Amino acid sequence: MTELESRLATALREEAEELAMNVDMRNATDTLEDRLDHVDRSRRVWYVAGAVAAAAAVVVVGLVLAARGPSHDASVPPAANPPASSAGASVVADPFFHPAFSAVLPAWVTQNNVTSHKSDVYAWWTSCDVPATCADFSVSRFDSLTADGLDPRLTYQAFLAHLRDLGSKGTITISRMTPTTVDGHPATEVDADSTAMVANALGCAAGTCQDIQQDMSMR
Amino acid sequence: MTGTTDACRQSSLPESPRAAVTHLFHHHYRRLVGLAALMVDDRETAEEVVQGAFEALYRNWGRLRDPYAAVSYLNRSVVNGSRSKVRRRMTERAFDLPDAGSAPSAETVGLDGSQRHELIVAVRELPRRQREVVVLRYFLDLSEEQIAEWLGVSKGSVKRHAFRATDALQKRMEAWA
Numbered sequence: 133m134t135e136l137e138s139r140l141a142t143a144l145r146e147e148a149e150e151l152a153m154n155v156d157m158r159n160a161t162d163t164l165e166d167r168l169d170h171v172d173r174s175r176r177v178w179y180v181a182g183a184v185a186a187a188a189a190v191v192v193v194g195l196v197l198a199a200r201g202p203s204h205d206a207s208v209p210p211a212a213n214p215p216a217s218s219a220g221a222s223v224v225a226d227p228f229f230h231p232a233f234s235a236v237l238p239a240w241v242t243q244n245n246v247t248s249h250k251s252d253v254y255a256w257w258t259s260c261d262v263p264a265t266c267a268d269f270s271v272s273r274f275d276s277l278t279a280d281g282l283d284p285r286l287t288y289q290a291f292l293a294h295l296r297d298l299g300s301k302g303t304i305t306i307s308r309m310t311p312t313t314v315d316g317h318p319a320t321e322v323d324a325d326s327t328a329m330v331a332n333a334l335g336c337a338a339g340t341c342q343d344i345q346q347d348m349s350m351r
Numbered sequence: 352m353t354g355t356t357d358a359c360r361q362s363s364l365p366e367s368p369r370a371a372v373t374h375l376f377h378h379h380y381r382r383l384v385g386l387a388a389l390m391v392d393d394r395e396t397a398e399e400v401v402q403g404a405f406e407a408l409y410r411n412w413g414r415l416r417d418p419y420a421a422v423s424y425l426n427r428s429v430v431n432g433s434r435s436k437v438r439r440r441m442t443e444r445a446f447d448l449p450d451a452g453s454a455p456s457a458e459t460v461g462l463d464g465s466q467r468h469e470l471i472v473a474v475r476e477l478p479r480r481q482r483e484v485v486v487l488r489y490f491l492d493l494s495e496e497q498i499a500e501w502l503g504v505s506k507g508s509v510k511r512h513a514f515r516a517t518d519a520l521q522k523r524m525e526a527w528a
Contacts, residue, residue, distance in 0.1 A: 134517075136517060136520060136521050136524065137489065137517070139466070139470065140470065140474075140485065140489045140517075140520065141489040141490070142467075143466075143467045143470045143471055143474075144389060144471075144474070144485075144486065144489050144490040145490065146467060147385075147389065147467070147471050148382070148385025148386060148388065148389055148490060149385060151384065151385050151388040151389075151394055151397070152381040152382065152384045152385035152388070152394075153381075154394065155380065155381050155384055155394070155398065157377075157380070157381075160376075160380060160398065160402070161373075161376070161377075163402055164373070164376055164402060164405055164406075167402060167405070167406045167409075168369060168372065168373075168406065168409050170406075171406060171409055171410050172369075
């Protein structure tokens with residue numbers, strides 16, 4: 133380890149210790165207990181819902197068998213139950229966002245772990261259902277660019293041309309540009325990657341101009 | 352140094368999931384807050400991330416193949432949660448440098464106080480990915496392969512970010528000398 137690396141490791145450890153020193157453990161423990169209680173309560177709700185669904189299924193099967201009565205031909209196997217449908221994709225509409233939109237989240241995102249944070253410039257959902265892996269889904273509204281050398285009154289078409297220009301120069305790699313509409317407004321789906329940060333290439337959300345970032349695919 | 356599976360095995364875990372999570376909380380909470388704070392800058396957000404990691408651990412306890420791997424789970428969960436917070440914050444607003452309250456004090460001991468302060472400020476000014484690599488490499492002692500897996504990038508990318516980061520920090524240090 134070089135001298136710099138050694139000093140870096142020491143500095144980071146000392147800094148972390150100092151930052152953690154002021155933690156109020158009693159308060160933190162109370163907060164954790166509340167959160168674990170909440171998990172326990174939500175589990176109980178699911179168990180109750182599951183029990184109710186199972187009971188309802190038993191009643192329905194009982195009624196069907198009773199309706200068939202003695203004429204039921206035991207040699208005919210009962211029709212197989214349809215396979216349990218996989219959890220359907222959930223559609224989330226955000227009433228706070230302007231313009232309004234609805235998003236279809238992947239089916240594997242379990243609704244009970246999805247948190248929605250809303251404002252009129254961005255909305256996102258986080259799923260940490262898979263251990264140690266979180267997935268973020270977000271929708272942001274970017275206003276016209278105010279980046280260096282770009283006209284803040286940039287039009288939608290001019291912005292697309294700007295992205296294409298970045299692609300033709302090799303600054304970003306565009307793998308797909310598909311015209312579409314969002315709530316009747318013209319829109320374009322763009323898949324792009326970049327090996328370097330492209331400052332202020334996306335636009336401005338909540339007063340902050342956004343970069344295209346390296347090692348992150350943009351859609 | 353940051354809590355390994357072996358260290359976890361040394362103190363036996365209670366059998367009940369809730370008692371086990373609480374046990375781990377008392378042994379690792381402060382260290383994990385330190386880790387998260389290096390990535391997100393303010394302690395309040397760091398505590399929120401770490402609380403979330405313990406809640407997720409409790410929620411997923413039954414899926415852990417080895418309860419003694421819980422510390423690794425927590426480390427990774429805190430890193431993921433911190434990165435998520437930083438990305439979200441970048442969407443919300445410009446990434447603020449820490450306020451005076453979370454910056455190291457002039458009385459800091461260990462390394463020369465001012466040197467440590469300068470070094471930490473320099474780390475915080477690194478681009479996001481370079482900073483993540485530095486914290487994972489030099490605070491969590493992860494290998495390049497592990498960092499690549501955690502961040503979902505290639506090993507070459509980790510090498511590149513680490514080189515750029517240490518190069519930038521070296522130049523800063525030479526400028527101070």
